[in-house]
Amino acid sequence: MPQADQQTSPSAQKVLEEYGRLTAMQELVSDISRGLVHCSVGEVQSKIEDTLARLGTFVRADRTYIFEFIPGDLARNTHEWCAEGIKPEIQNLQNLPRDMLEFWISSLAKGDVIHIPNVMELDDDRSFEREFLAIQDIQSLLVVPMVTAENLLGFVGFDSVRSHRTYAAGEVSLLKWIADLVCAALLRERATREMIAAEADLSLEKERFRIIADTVSDVLWDYDLANQTWWISKDWPKKLGISDNCSDGDARSWFERVHLEDRPKLIMSFRTLLKSTSDTWEVDYRFEGNDGELIDILAKATVLRGSDGRVFRMLGNARNITQEKRNREGYTRARALEAVGKLTGGIAHDFNNLLMIILGNAEFLEMSNLAEEDAEAVTMISQAAESAATLTRQLLAFSGQTQLKTTRVDLNALMSDTISLLRSGLPESVRLTQSSAADLWDADVDANGLQQAIMNLAMNANDAMPRGGEIAIYCENLIIEEGMKSSVHSLRPGRYVNIEVSDSGDGMSPEVLSRAFEPFFTTKDVGKGTGLGLSTVHGFAHQSGGSAKILSEQGRGTKVCLCLPAFEHS
Numbered sequence: 001m002p003q004a005d006q007q008t009s010p011s012a013q014k015v016l017e018e019y020g021r022l023t024a025m026q027e028l029v030s031d032i033s034r035g036l037v038h039c040s041v042g043e044v045q046s047k048i049e050d051t052l053a054r055l056g057t058f059v060r061a062d063r064t065y066i067f068e069f070i071p072g073d074l075a076r077n078t079h080e081w082c083a084e085g086i087k088p089e090i091q092n093l094q095n096l097p098r099d100m101l102e103f104w105i106s107s108l109a110k111g112d113v114i115h116i117p118n119v120m121e122l123d124d125d126r127s128f129e130r131e132f133l134a135i136q137d138i139q140s141l142l143v144v145p146m147v148t149a150e151n152l153l154g155f156v157g158f159d160s161v162r163s164h165r166t167y168a169a170g171e172v173s174l175l176k177w178i179a180d181l182v183c184a185a186l187l188r189e190r191a192t193r194e195m196i197a198a199e200a201d202l203s204l205e206k207e208r209f210r211i212i213a214d215t216v217s218d219v220l221w222d223y224d225l226a227n228q229t230w231w232i233s234k235d236w237p238k239k240l241g242i243s244d245n246c247s248d249g250d251a252r253s254w255f256e257r258v259h260l261e262d263r264p265k266l267i268m269s270f271r272t273l274l275k276s277t278s279d280t281w282e283v284d285y286r287f288e289g290n291d292g293e294l295i296d297i298l299a300k301a302t303v304l305r306g307s308d309g310r311v312f313r314m315l316g317n318a319r320n321i322t323q324e325k326r327n328r329e330g331y332t333r334a335r336a337l338e339a340v341g342k343l344t345g346g347i348a349h350d351f352n353n354l355l356m357i358i359l360g361n362a363e364f365l366e367m368s369n370l371a372e373e374d375a376e377a378v379t380m381i382s383q384a385a386e387s388a389a390t391l392t393r394q395l396l397a398f399s400g401q402t403q404l405k406t407t408r409v410d411l412n413a414l415m416s417d418t419i420s421l422l423r424s425g426l427p428e429s430v431r432l433t434q435s436s437a438a439d440l441w442d443a444d445v446d447a448n449g450l451q452q453a454i455m456n457l458a459m460n461a462n463d464a465m466p467r468g469g470e471i472a473i474y475c476e477n478l479i480i481e482e483g484m485k486s487s488v489h490s491l492r493p494g495r496y497v498n499i500e501v502s503d504s505g506d507g508m509s510p511e512v513l514s515r516a517f518e519p520f521f522t523t524k525d526v527g528k529g530t531g532l533g534l535s536t537v538h539g540f541a542h543q544s545g546g547s548a549k550i551l552s553e554q555g556r557g558t559k560v561c562l563c564l565p566a567f568e569h570s
Contacts, residue, residue, distance in 0.1 A: 115141075220232070443564050444567040
């Protein structure tokens with residue numbers, strides 16, 4: 001028998017060669033895949049350059065490259081590998097209008113490849129495409145999309161410049177696989193760089209916020225309801241002037257200092273917010289400072305709500321409004337006193353004119369030869385009119401309508417005379433003392449008005465001690481300088497004399513203290529006081545260019561501080 005032909009037919013040989021080539025390409029693609037998948041973010045660019053070179057060499061392309069679409073509807077050639085002797089085109093293909101590649105984009109976006117075995121055989125309706133490729137000396141072309149689930153990121157291209165090239169289906173499939181991996185690597189790198197940039201921006205914003213939080217006088221806070229986390233300015237105790245032991249930046253320490261009586265109010269305000277649709281929140285409450293001192297706090301917040309309308313976060317500030325509140329209350333009281341003073345002064349002035357007529361006629365009648373019974377009646381009229389005149393003078397003094405005759409007053413001498421008058425009118429159960437600082441300045445005031453003010457204060461002190469006690473009068477010099485904050489007086493810079501009248505009585509409650517200077521306000525029984533003693537002193541002090549302040553606490557007595565201008569030598 002003749003032997004069988006051992007030679008392989010040409011067609012079979014071609015199939016074997018193609019199979020061997022695809023097998024080798026699979027091994028190459030597998031190796032490239034491992035490199036792209038496992039490389040670090042910092043190695044992505046070099047791995048892509050290596051991938052283009054190895055693929056271009058294997059598929060016998062003259063030029064391999066990557067195009068990416070960038071913001072602004074532009075396309076940019078980002079990577080390129082060229083075979084030896086092939087002219088690079090990457091510098092010529094930067095920031096191309098996206099619509100220049102419109103003839104490819106619709107197909108690539110669907111995941112299709114662009115395979116052109118012979119550029120010059122493109123139809124006339126694709127003449128722009130043909131000329132665009134011919135300028136780059138491209139004879140054959142394969143373009144593989146880099147597409148994600150959402151959009152077209154770019155494409156990988158394979159140019160044949162020196163000859164024509166047709167790609168087999170198996171080659172195209174493997175190249176699409178590589179394009180997907182390149183796309184994933186680029187996305188991973190992009191996401192990482194964006195994350196790093198975002199973290200850098202966040203770090204910068206945090207630093208800016210820290211500087212702002214440290215600089216502003218308000219306490220800043222952030223309440224994340226979703227995660228039940230709190231943040232508060234680290235140095236909030238310092239911002240509120242608290243030196244007691246407390247934890248910086250600790251929200252729990254903050255809430256533990258909210259006054260017990262105000263906690264229900266704070267909780268109710270928060271619950272009301274949760275039920276509302278408001279995007280702002282505001283509440284004021286009292287806060288415990290140093291040694292139990294109460295601080296008035298005003299808290300405000302911007303409220304963030306989810307799509308369901310529920311609050312998930314609150315960003316806000318809190319500030320100490322104690323002084324602001326006191327100033328506002330003081331201004332309100334001052335305006336009220338001014339209004340009452342004007343009204344009182346007008347009435348007192350008219351009433352005083354009537355009294356002068358009554359007193360004048362009573363004096364005329366007293367000089368007449370009247371029967372005893374009639375003379376007694378006239379005397380009673382005179383006494384009542386004198387009492388009314390005294391009250392009228394107090395009203396005029398309170399309203400500031402009394403004409404004060406300011407002069408240089410020797411305080412030590414005036415005090416000596418005043419103490420003598422007071423001792424004769426005070427009960428034995430009250431001990432009266434008076435002392436002065438060395439080199440006490442003279443005052444620039446109305447002497448009679450000052451003596452009357454001191455006597456009013458002393459008699460008020462006596463009334464506050466029905467069981468007896470001690471009244472102490474002390475005089476000292478006081479200099480108020482520019483920018484100086486006095487704990488008692490708020491006066492313009494200058495030289496003053498400060499006169500303190502203190503008693504050992506029961507003191508005043510906060511409610512009584514807040515109204516003590518109000519005209520006609522009295523805690524005495526009806527008919528036992530006019531309520532004008534302190535208001536008259538207050539009016540005299542302000543009309544003299546000074547101030548009057550009351551320091552009192554229940555169980556610890558009362559001290560009235562009368563600050564008046566010192567006499568200035570020419």
